[in-house]
Amino acid sequence: MTVERLLLNTLKGQHSERRPIWLMRQAGRYLPEYRALRSAKDGFLGLVYDSSAAAEVTLQPIKRFGFDGAILFSDILVIPYALGQNLWFEDGEGPRLSPRLIDGHLGALKCVPERLEPIYDTVRKVREGLLPSTTLLGFAGSPWTVATYMLHGRGSKDQSEARRFAYSNADAFEALIDAITELTVTYLHGQIMAGVDAIQLFESWSGTLSPAQFERWVIIPNARIVSALRAIAPEIPIIGFPKGAGGKLLRYVIGVNPSAIALDETVDPHWAHSVLPPEIPVQGNLDPLALITGGNVMKSAVDDILAAFSKRPHIFNLGHGILPDTPIAHVEQLLHMVRGQNQ
Numbered sequence: 506m507t508v509e510r511l512l513l514n515t516l517k518g519q520h521s522e523r524r525p526i527w528l529m530r531q532a533g534r535y536l537p538e539y540r541a542l543r544s545a546k547d548g549f550l551g552l553v554y555d556s557s558a559a560a561e562v563t564l565q566p567i568k569r570f571g572f573d574g575a576i577l578f579s580d581i582l583v584i585p586y587a588l589g590q591n592l593w594f595e596d597g598e599g600p601r602l603s604p605r606l607i608d609g610h611l612g613a614l615k616c617v618p619e620r621l622e623p624i625y626d627t628v629r630k631v632r633e634g635l636l637p638s639t640t641l642l643g644f645a646g647s648p649w650t651v652a653t654y655m656l657h658g659r660g661s662k663d664q665s666e667a668r669r670f671a672y673s674n675a676d677a678f679e680a681l682i683d684a685i686t687e688l689t690v691t692y693l694h695g696q697i698m699a700g701v702d703a704i705q706l707f708e709s710w711s712g713t714l715s716p717a718q719f720e721r722w723v724i725i726p727n728a729r730i731v732s733a734l735r736a737i738a739p740e741i742p743i744i745g746f747p748k749g750a751g752g753k754l755l756r757y758v759i760g761v762n763p764s765a766i767a768l769d770e771t772v773d774p775h776w777a778h779s780v781l782p783p784e785i786p787v788q789g790n791l792d793p794l795a796l797i798t799g800g801n802v803m804k805s806a807v808d809d810i811l812a813a814f815s816k817r818p819h820i821f822n823l824g825h826g827i828l829p830d831t832p833i834a835h836v837e838q839l840l841h842m843v844r845g846q847n848q
Contacts, residue, residue: 512573512640513702515786515818516742516765524811524819526843527574527642528836530826531566535833538565549594553579554623560630567639569833570840574640574703574820575631577696579624581646581707584688585655587621589614598659605658607666611677616684621692625699632700642744643701645693647708648685648726655681664713671722678722686726690733697738705744705767706730711757712749719753724760731761744788748825755780770795770824774813786818791839793828799835807842 512525533539539562546552553559562578582600586592590602604613628643635641653667654660661667671678693704711723731743745763747754751771758766758781768777768789777787795806810821821843827836 510638510640510702512820513742515820516640516703516744518784518786518818520816520818523845524821524843525573525640526821526840527572527576527640528566528823528827529576531570531572531576532562532578533827534829535827535831535836536565536569538569548596549580550592553583556623556626556630559623559627560634563627563631564634567635570836572639574642575635576642576705577624577628577631577644577701579627579644581644581651581709582654583621583624584646584651584685584692587618587692588616588655588684588688590655600654600659602654602658605656606681607656607658607670611681616688618688618691621695624692625695628696628699628701640702641700642703642705643693643696644705644707645689647706647711647723647730647747648682648689649711649714649722650707650709651685651689652678652681652722653710655685664710668713668718671718682722682726686729690730693730693734694737697734697741701741703742703744703764704734705746706763708745708747708750710749711747711753712751716753719750719756720760723747723750724757727757727761727763731763746788758782758785765818765820767822768824772824774810778813778817783817786820787814788820788822790822790824793823793825793831796823796835796839797828797831799832799838803835803839804842807839811843 515525542558543552546558559578563575566572567575582592585602592602594600632641653664656667656670706727708723742764744765744767745761746767747757748769750757765786765788770790770792772790791806795803
């Protein structure tokens with residue numbers, strides 16, 4: 506029997522009137538079942554590294570909503586952890602990494618690739634629990650974004666320390682980017698071998714870079730990852746998500762050559778459709794705050810996105826991750842709208 510895999514087929518370039526839908530961070534804090542499970546574990550990282558629990562979290566939104574795709578529950582900072590940095594999460598403040606590489610510890614790290622093994626085990630467990638029709642998405646942070654955390658030791662608003670370092674210590678920064686790129690290829694290959702159907706590359710901080718830095722630290726490393734994965738597993742679609750790229754989106758698509766391009770909420774969908782190659786699938790790009798607002802605000806935005814991408818392969822998603830205070834009823838309404846079942 507042939508199983509319809511709407512999301513996977515769309516990523517491979519097939520156009521359908523019925524749009525597949527999944528949401529970034531769909532497994533997370535807006536779900537009571539997630540909060541209950543996390544409270545029983547030793548913090549966020551303990552949950553990520555408990556493969557059975559992480560698999561359960563990955564499957565929770567599929568069981569509740571029936572999304573067309575399940576995205577692996579993990580974190581982009583498992584790569585710095587596997588490169589030898591210490592990683593922990595401060596309640597209410599987010600991730601921390603030490604030593605801060607900006608302080609001169611670039612040569613002190615020792616790679617610990619076995620720290621990635623529990624993530625592969627999570628993928629295998631999720632694969633066992635998914636229906637064949639549901640696409641399993643793996644992911645990784647892209648090198649520039651990961652490097653900003655490694656240098657600063659935490660997230661930052663404008664990545665100024667990483668940008669300054671990249672200008673003034675280009676050779677050392679390139680060595681860091683190369684190390685992240687190499688391990689990311691290994692990591693994503695491991696996810697593919699464990700059973701993911703597609704990959705998303707999260708370049709979360711690309712919006713603060715000049716065109717020249719965007720070329721060197723976003724396009725070149727992501728292109729290397731895409732090329733290496735295609736040589737290993739040519740059938741696996743790769744979604745590129747250069748958040749904040751704006752007018753550099755077309756350059757990203759041409760230079761990186763992803764299978765599909767994800768758009769953040771600041772991108773006009775009609776503009777994106779007009780400038781992007783007509784054959785490339787597009788993913789996005791509802792504002793997470795419109796989802797929180799719901800009602801006619803959300804319906805107007807959803808209708809606009811669906812209309813903008815009606816003539817190309819399109820995956821409905823948010824422009825960034827779902828926020829913790831998102832009402833579950835609004836997610837249900839969104840599904841009805843996208844699937845044409847609104848009453």
